[in-house]
Amino acid sequence: MISFGLEATAHTIGIGVVDGKCEVLVNVKDMFTPTIGKGFIPSDLADHHIAIAPQLLGFVKEKVDLNSVDVIAFSQGMGIPNALKVGATLARYLSLKWGKPLIGVNHGVAHIEIGKVKTGATDPVVVYLSGGNSQILAYANGKYRVFGETLDIPIGNALDVLAREMGLQMPGGPEIEILARNGDFVQLPYVVKGMDISFTGIMTDAIEKFKEGVSKEAIAYSMQETCFSMLTEVTERALAHTNKKEVLLVGGVAANKRLQEIMKIMCDERNAEMHVVPKEYAGDNGLMIAWNGILAYGSGQKVAIENSGVLQNWRTDEVEIPWLK
């Protein structure tokens, strides 16, 4: 069984091809990078994806015999509509051209499943931190349930906006991680509300302190320490509530070494195992969509072309997960 996966929910367009044992046949992607000082403009994302798709497809064609593909999976949601529509349109076209079934994949579920298969985690509390999402989840009764999440912007977005305000390159998370190594702590608001968290107030305060003259290094360090401590607090409570014994970090922000370090201390104290998705599958990629295609198709899930419209707000906890039943 060979699955062809297409990712295009936000900044990245990616194609991955995988077999039923999660052997990677190919995984290519390209990320749109705005000029310094600018954010992502939705129509620019679509233009980028349209321009780059033929190159990616050409590369995939050189590596894989496309006649061997059995299913076409694409990220149907959640995401930025302009970007999603590029991926969905291409996936529908390929499905019709090759006469292969189409699978609409939930982007969040794909992040979780690639993390599990690549780390060997079986039933973890998942910490899903990216540019578009920040959720603490765990599987229960047929779905990945959200135990805690951001009440406003995602952590990756907060890091990127802060980085932009400090004149750093995008994506901002890795830039902040490097600066943070040489920073001192300044107090920022710490905002945990029950199991939920909020990042906008912290981000605004950090930007104000930067404008008042606090160093980039100190801002970066304090932002990381504050936000990652909040996330670790909620993750620890989710472990206690669910009695699970594993934590799995997924999404682009999972690549952050300081986040991994803080979470690991908590996991060691609770005798829980900590897993981190390998870096090449942490950020958005086509392979995770392809792998989800294998799982979904194996459980009888597919989508008719007429029902394959993009789902901008499709939450991770709305998806039935029959392959775990």
Ligand code: AMP
């Ligand atoms: P994704 O949306 O899953 O592709 O992840 C992209 C987000 O991850 C962006 O907001 C990046 O700034 C963030 N990111 C990537 N690497 C790191 C890192 N090392 N530390 C913090 N954030 C990161």
Ligand code: MG
């Ligand atoms: Mg993502």
